[in-house]
Amino acid sequence: MVPLTSLFLLSIVIVSCRGNPEGFLPSLAQTTREITGAVVTQPLFQAAAQGAGELIARTVYDAARLPAAIARVLGVSDTRPVLINKNNIADKADKILAKYHAGLGNEDAFLKIDKLIKKYGYPVEKHEIVTEDGYALGMFRIPRNGSAVFLMHGLFGSADDFVIAGPESGMAYLLAEEGYDVWLGNARGNKHSRRHVELQPSDAEFWDFSWHEIGYYDLPAMIDYVLNYTSQKSLKYVGHSQGTTSFFVMSSERPEYNDKVGLMVALSPVAYMSHAKSPFIRLAGPASEYIGSIMHGLGVHEFLPDNNLLRTIKMLMCGSSPVAEIICINPLLLTSGFGFAELNVTNLPVIHGHTPSGAAVKQVVHYGQGFNSGDFKQFDYGRSRNLRMYGSEVPPRYALEKIRAPVSLMYSADDWMAHPDDVDALYQRLGNAIDIHKIPHPQFNHIDFIWAKHFRTLIYERLRKLLAAF
Structure with missing residues (x-):
């Protein structure tokens, strides 16, 4: 067993x-x-x-x-x-x-996300966006007349993460009740975004991406789509875990997108990982140079698919x-x-x-590299390929000083992925950070940021005040 x-x-x-x-x-x-x-x-x-x-x-x-x-x-x-x-x-x-x-008889476990949202009386729309490099991304929307709020999931997650807690605690439902126009993103490779204009998920090339590509291609494509569709000039962004990592990639590598985000709320922000307590990351770190080749040799390019x-x-x-x-x-x-x-x-x-909803092996390896280096850098392909791709033997650091959009960081003491020391290192490098907040709960961990029993009082009340202020 x-x-x-x-x-x-x-x-x-x-x-x-x-x-x-x-x-x-x-x-x-x-x-x-x-x-x-x-x-x-x-x-x-x-x-x-x-x-x-x-x-x-x-x-x-x-x-x-x-x-x-x-x-x-x-x-x-x-x-x-x-x-x-x-x-x-x-x-x-x-x-x-x-x-x-x-809870075993709860039909919510078997309903697709659009059926689940409709079950609780909310309208829902499904949209599809194609990125510059050909990935078709599924998005879901709970339409309202207020300003647009974009929610982005973490590693192995999907848009489902923001609704499966139910109408009492699901972030998407709570924001819709406030009148926000709620958009739920999906990264390439998860169960809602498994299509490409030329490649198939059975192709190894389909999975040749990490959270760098999610930040560089996926987020800009989805943000542009939301703004064009709603005729708004900017939106409010709430990311969890990898949803924060990819945002920091986007806003540092494509700084023009800072002007399209009125506020970014980072739930369990993950950039620096040298103090991560997660054995999963500690395993992936020292073995990062082997994992990719081993899994590739086995013909396995995806972790935990749905x-x-x-x-x-x-x-x-x-x-x-x-x-x-x-x-x-x-x-x-x-x-x-x-x-x-x-x-x-x-x-x-x-x-x-x-859950889980799938992710590329390369995404996990990239996090493992961050644990090894103690820095927030682009993917390390090895010296010779790094020279060809980056012009240097080591991958470049993400230029966090280029991030201009206001960022609020929320973390906890018992988070195995986003250690307080690593979050503080991020806060020190973000000249645009408006605040940093520690969750007042001694056993609050990484996934509690979206599924906690007391989500309203521990997360949402502060979140709603932040969104209302920007």
Whole structure:
């Protein structure tokens, strides 16, 4: 029942640490003992001797030890979240499973985004835009008479991220209620943007992009379309995670677009990553020079696509029970710091039904390079190709000093992707930053910026005031 993604990540650990076997092997051995112990100490015949609740609880807790063990190997602090509190295993698991089970019948998990928006009484439009380099991007709009607000998702995400929390917490719904004309973007390669004028998703060349191209081509194309369609001179931009990274690329590489953004709100801003606690990034960093070639050799160019094959593999690897579903969410622990403090567990089946939405391997590798270099740079192709492409052996830094659009940064202390020190480094380089705000919650993590139970009070109230002021 070990998630397929976790097995893949563990293989990257081995590759990335092969240069230091003396220090790595003891930790790997301990990790292996933990994983093996979690399996052999819970044989099925013990079910007769234990109450079902406790057996389920211990199984969930042990399964959660895999990402925790990998995190320890990589030197991540012991403040990492776990699914089950070992001091109250059975009670905690029973409550989580009961809430999860209550949400299994929610049809929102199976509705496409346009049907989902219509279900809650909002009008919706679907638009398609073709970029300069030929990618067809899907966009969704909740039309209103107010100023345009553009929402951009993070890595592995899509426009769905802003509506699956439901009308009480979904950012797109809340903004529409305020009268804003809400536009939901989709980056190339995700489930809503898998078309090209010449290439097919089965072609390796289709996936030859990172978040640099998303910022350089996708965002300008979508922003221009929104402004032309609405006859407005500027819009307000709200980005989450990679949605902030791509904005910083656009506004530094194509500075004329600063005049088209009246305000940018960065939720969990990701530019500098040298302090990132995410084991996923710490794995991708040292192994970044190998990942691309390995995956290319295997004919794999996309991470976590939303397709029938992935769902079938997930069922075969994990089963279809609520416990299995919760166990298989564990790879998110390695990415963003995933706990239950602000997670609406009842809504977890809906989240499963809409995420992940796919991303290019190159996007992940580019983030890994940022962890390695400690800087915010263009993609590193190696010395010889860098010379041909950039005129220097190292890729150029993004000129953040060219960003003129006002930027508000919102971060948290427990975010595994956007570490407070890295956000502060970004803030220091942004001469246009109007403020920086720390979320007052001790366990607020990366995905809570869009799916938190208390999204209204922790995020939205501040967001609405910012938007109203510009």
